Amino acid sequence: MTTHTGHTNAIPASRVIGTDVYNTAGDKIGVIQDIMLEKQNNGIMFAVIGFGGFLGIGERYHAIPWSLLDYEKTHDGYVVPFTKEQLEAAPAHSVNELTGDDGRAARDASYEYWKVTPYWF
């Protein structure tokens, strides 16, 4: 992905969290709430995009493959290559699904829906 700082290759998680996310039409769709990390290896599982509701009270999130986040300076945020309709139809998950053993189920469903090559093969 291209980044806030141009051609560097590292970004701290704390800087990614809280960054706005836009769709291809330029609409803000949410904020990066968190980044899910593999405990058993060095993999970034996915970014979690949320929409500002109360955590845990029926809130559902989108697990988005890390490689789909493209930083764009004009928005000072990430652009994801989807339309509003594609997002509405995308897999959405509860907090438990994202953080439990099902983290991998959420990840697999997400990579499959967005047709991103798995990093874990």
Next chain:
Amino acid sequence: MTTHTGHTNAIPASRVIGTDVYNTAGDKIGVIQDIMLEKQNNGIMFAVIGFGGFLGIGERYHAIPWSLLDYEKTHDGYVVPFTKEQLEAAPAHSVNELTGDDGRAARDASYEYWKVTPYWF
């Protein structure tokens, strides 16, 4: 690594950041300040352990391979398999070194010093 939640395989970055870190003698050595992520692939480069000083004012940090963090319930924190002396002799980096192109230099120096198999081969 073993974790706060037992046998799950995913952990959010926001939960890792701020967790205390202990050495093998049980001394608290610092706090996880951040987690450095690869922009160009799905790799977790390293965790950044800081010691509470002012960011940017001559502060130096340890880049620690992700796989060396072992969560321990009794401390409610991570234990790293090093002594105080090993840490004092370990590579330490400024904020710029950790976040610039030199993120990879910091990572390589860290993995070499701690003798951890690179995940990026």
